Amino acid sequence: xxxxxxxxxxxxxxxxxxxxxxxxxxxxxxxxxSTIGDGEVTQQREGRSPRSFSLKRAPQLQLLLDSFxxxxxxxxxxxxxxxxxxxxADGADHWTLTLTPxxxxxxxxxxxxxxxxxxxxxxCMRMQEADGDIAIDLLGDYAAxxxxxxxxxALITLCRGS
Amino acid sequence: MRRxxxxxxxxxxxxxxxxxxxxxxxxxxxxxxxxxxPAPTTPDQRLLMEQVGExxxxxxxxLAISGKSDEQLAGLSQQLAVALRKxxxxxxxxxxxxxxxALDDALxxxxxxxxxxxxxxxxxxxxxxxxxxQRLDDLSSPAASLLKGLLPRDPTLExxxxxxRWSPPKSPELVQxxxxxxxHEALLLVLTRSAGFDPxxxxxxxxxxxxxxxxxxxxxxxxxxxxxxxxxxxxASEQTRGQAEWIGRISTVGFIxxxxxxxxxxxxxxxxxLPIASAALAGIAALVLLFPQVHGITLAFGFTLLGVAQxxxxxxxxxxxxxxxxxxxxxxxxxxxxxxxxxxxxxxAAFFASGVSGLQQLAVFxxxxxxxxxxxxxxxLPYLLPExxxxxxxxxxLISARRFVDRLPRPRWIPLVVAAATVLMLVFAxxxxxxxxxxxxxxLPRDLLLRDARLREALGAPDVRYLLVLQAPDEQxxxxxxxxxxxxxxxxxxxxAVDAVELPSRYLPSSTVQRARQQALPDREALTSAxxxxxxxxxxxxxxxDPFVNDVExxxxxxxxxxxxxxxxxxxxxxxxxxxxxxxxxxxLGTLSGVHxxxxxxxxxxxxxxDVRLLDLKGAAESLVVDYRARxxxxxxxxxxxxxxxxxxxxxxxxxxxxxxxxxxxxxxxVLAVERVAGVEISLFHLVxxxxxxxxxxxxxxxxxxxxxxxxxxxxxxxxTLVCVLSALLVFGMLAWSTIPVLRAIGxxxxxxxxxxxxxxxxxxxxxxxD
Numbered sequence: 067x068x069x070x071x072x073x074x075x076x077x078x079x080x081x082x083x084x085x086x087x088x089x090x091x092x093x094x095x096x097x098x099x100s101t102i103g104d105g106e107v108t109q110q111r112e113g114r115s116p117r118s119f120s121l122k123r124a125p126q127l128q129l130l131l132d133s134f135x136x137x138x139x140x141x142x143x144x145x146x147x148x149x150x151x152x153x154x155a156d157g158a159d160h161w162t163l164t165l166t167p168x169x170x171x172x173x174x175x176x177x178x179x180x181x182x183x184x185x186x187x188x189x190c191m192r193m194q195e196a197d198g199d200i201a202i203d204l205l206g207d208y209a210a211x212x213x214x215x216x217x218x219x220a221l222i223t224l225c226r227g228s
Numbered sequence: 229m230r231r232x233x234x235x236x237x238x239x240x241x242x243x244x245x246x247x248x249x250x251x252x253x254x255x256x257x258x259x260x261x262x263x264x265x266p267a268p269t270t271p272d273q274r275l276l277m278e279q280v281g282e283x284x285x286x287x288x289x290x291l292a293i294s295g296k297s298d299e300q301l302a303g304l305s306q307q308l309a310v311a312l313r314k315x316x317x318x319x320x321x322x323x324x325x326x327x328x329x330a331l332d333d334a335l336x337x338x339x340x341x342x343x344x345x346x347x348x349x350x351x352x353x354x355x356x357x358x359x360x361x362q363r364l365d366d367l368s369s370p371a372a373s374l375l376k377g378l379l380p381r382d383p384t385l386e387x388x389x390x391x392x393r394w395s396p397p398k399s400p401e402l403v404q405x406x407x408x409x410x411x412h413e414a415l416l417l418v419l420t421r422s423a424g425f426d427p428x429x430x431x432x433x434x435x436x437x438x439x440x441x442x443x444x445x446x447x448x449x450x451x452x453x454x455x456x457x458x459x460x461x462x463x464a465s466e467q468t469r470g471q472a473e474w475i476g477r478i479s480t481v482g483f484i485x486x487x488x489x490x491x492x493x494x495x496x497x498x499x500x501x502l503p504i505a506s507a508a509l510a511g512i513a514a515l516v517l518l519f520p521q522v523h524g525i526t527l528a529f530g531f532t533l534l535g536v537a538q539x540x541x542x543x544x545x546x547x548x549x550x551x552x553x554x555x556x557x558x559x560x561x562x563x564x565x566x567x568x569x570x571x572x573x574x575x576x577a578a579f580f581a582s583g584v585s586g587l588q589q590l591a592v593f594x595x596x597x598x599x600x601x602x603x604x605x606x607x608x609l610p611y612l613l614p615e616x617x618x619x620x621x622x623x624x625x626l627i628s629a630r631r632f633v634d635r636l637p638r639p640r641w642i643p644l645v646v647a648a649a650t651v652l653m654l655v656f657a658x659x660x661x662x663x664x665x666x667x668x669x670x671x672l673p674r675d676l677l678l679r680d681a682r683l684r685e686a687l688g689a690p691d692v693r694y695l696l697v698l699q700a701p702d703e704q705x706x707x708x709x710x711x712x713x714x715x716x717x718x719x720x721x722x723x724x725a726v727d728a729v730e731l732p733s734r735y736l737p738s739s740t741v742q743r744a745r746q747q748a749l750p751d752r753e754a755l756t757s758a759x760x761x762x763x764x765x766x767x768x769x770x771x772x773x774d775p776f777v778n779d780v781e782x783x784x785x786x787x788x789x790x791x792x793x794x795x796x797x798x799x800x801x802x803x804x805x806x807x808x809x810x811x812x813x814x815x816x817l818g819t820l821s822g823v824h825x826x827x828x829x830x831x832x833x834x835x836x837x838x839d840v841r842l843l844d845l846k847g848a849a850e851s852l853v854v855d856y857r858a859r860x861x862x863x864x865x866x867x868x869x870x871x872x873x874x875x876x877x878x879x880x881x882x883x884x885x886x887x888x889x890x891x892x893x894x895x896x897x898x899v900l901a902v903e904r905v906a907g908v909e910i911s912l913f914h915l916v917x918x919x920x921x922x923x924x925x926x927x928x929x930x931x932x933x934x935x936x937x938x939x940x941x942x943x944x945x946x947x948x949t950l951v952c953v954l955s956a957l958l959v960f961g962m963l964a965w966s967t968i969p970v971l972r973a974i975g976x977x978x979x980x981x982x983x984x985x986x987x988x989x990x991x992x993x994x995x996x997x998x999d
Contacts (some may be wrong), residue, residue: 068769069367069376069379069380069767069768069769069772070767070769071767071768071769072767074364074367074368074767075368076368091370092369095365096365098365098369100369103304104403105299105403105404105405106402106403106405108402109369113364118402121973197659
């Protein structure tokens, strides 16, 4: 993130509640539960009153939701609807799915999402924001591989599986 | 002779044309319903009158967009809000989306003086550290994209705290970022610049909303519904106008047919319209000369009341004898006609004494009109009427009708029985006698009212009934009082005595508080070092918060924000509407939503020692109506005394005057009694209508009482009276079918009155003799 000198690292769980709903639970550094769905995001942080806002205000989340729900639900037509999808595989069963938002307005905030994986397992989700910031989600087993002092390049290398 | 007649006609028509031209050039019609309310006497009533017209409550329009998917509706809501915010006719447009624009760039540094943060918090390293840690969490949370832009300038998110503080106290559910009702309509609140009870201006404002909506690219399939006091005043005035117009058209045709049947002469009919036309034009001209603006209702009621004047030409036409010159007929009739004119003028002049500007206009209009109609009937009309006419006295049906009337039994006990029955009916009628609730006369369909209640509930829009009134010597005093009240109010809200209270200090703190906050702001040096300390070990880039440091520095030297300065922004307008100067002191208004415990609020007002009052607008309105009625009744009492004197003098006999006044009085009370038994609550409009009916009844009684000893003349009297009664029954009977309470009240009362007055004047006429 441009504003920050070093990457922000949080860990927790992302759960698909079915339908259009995701639940994001952060365990570290502070406990926080967010639900994303029904056009709204609700954030609940320990010791504070819940805060909610419209998904419209957070286009990244709309994309996150679209891509996750489509991927997890195996709904390729939905994925195609929101993104142009590029699939590339390199050698030892590692693949990258590159999603570019079709909506020009959304593309102004999120330029693309790269999902890395091997076999049936996605490992990483990299959201490239238009202002240069990048959000990288390490999924499943890969979450344990988060370095103690991560850098952007190290993470990208990790995701690429090499 | 013939030549001079044509000259006179041309001159008369030319005079009417000139009057017409003058009137159309200078007439400005106002539609503000308040000029039909009495001048307020108590402070509460004065506040009511202002609030009714200009208070935020009355200028609030509630909008609901429906008919499409939630997502599309949310889009439409956003686009409509953007369109309306650009329009000068609306001072505030809210749709639930958080709007940083509420505080424009120039006012943005004021956030530190407006937000309560600094009241209990020092802007030191510990505080900044805590805030920055939260921001870091925010950046890794789903809200990151929302806050990223604000961060460098406002790391403590003061703007969000203010937005939260300023959003309506009880917000509806947010779907897709905008307000939604449980019925899946996107909701908006619009505050119009124009007064709520100015139907024309409101109609333009509502029209603007529909236009803006129809201009949206994706509006097809969706629809926007409007509600609120302004919308109601538009609906009410349109409905009233619409019904009055079609009823008016039908009764005009019926009236013409009736006169043609009665006199079988198109010439006479056209000529007899001249006095009425002169009366109407002269009446309007008098209004234009005496008042800057003429009220639309004055004109509508005025034309109705002028219906009495149609009697004058009718009397002249009916009383013409075969072979007798019209001038001679009028001369014979004139003393009686003059009495009739004078008495009607006295009755209508009572409106002038009411002290209500709309009714005073009504009095000027009708009295001028009656005089012009009467004198033109006496001094102009006869010279135009054809020399020879058919004497109505020779009509076969009229002779038998007169015989029938004469043969009616007239026992002396009839008035006593009628009087006793009237008293009994009045005593045993159920329900309240007076209708004090003005809104009961508003002809609004029930579903509109239900929709309004539903939207109001969903939007948490302020209650239109109660207001909290804060009083202090100056503006700042009101704001300070409002601040002092906040903890008490919060306690009341916590106890559910009231859902929410919106006080002026919620938007603008007093200068004392602003100064305290300003002084609590650290100087640049202190802030920079506190920030440096707070940032220690945090990943924020150095210099990231420079805009924040600059804003705080700017806030330290800002002149304190006054209501006048604030008024340049939409929110400031809201504050201005809540503050007003009155008789050397200032008042602040607090709006209440969802009042559950009036007693608790009254207790709050009692404990304040007079600085805070709970204003019950409904109560104030009812007291206003009661005052209003008392004034009209007093004026009527005065008019009655004058009337008795006038009749006694004109007839030169107390006994004859009794014969005229007794049937009139009895019939008036009989109408009242019958309406009461039928469950009608008596409103101001019923009173006005009773006066009109009494005026007509007085004429019938006067003419029936006239002892000419001539059977043919008696037949002519009957003919004239029958024509008058039938035409009045036709016009007002039609009005009685209207679905609009005001029109129905007038129509029913006058129609009943005319019938009772006619029957009683015949039955109580003193000298029915067989011939």
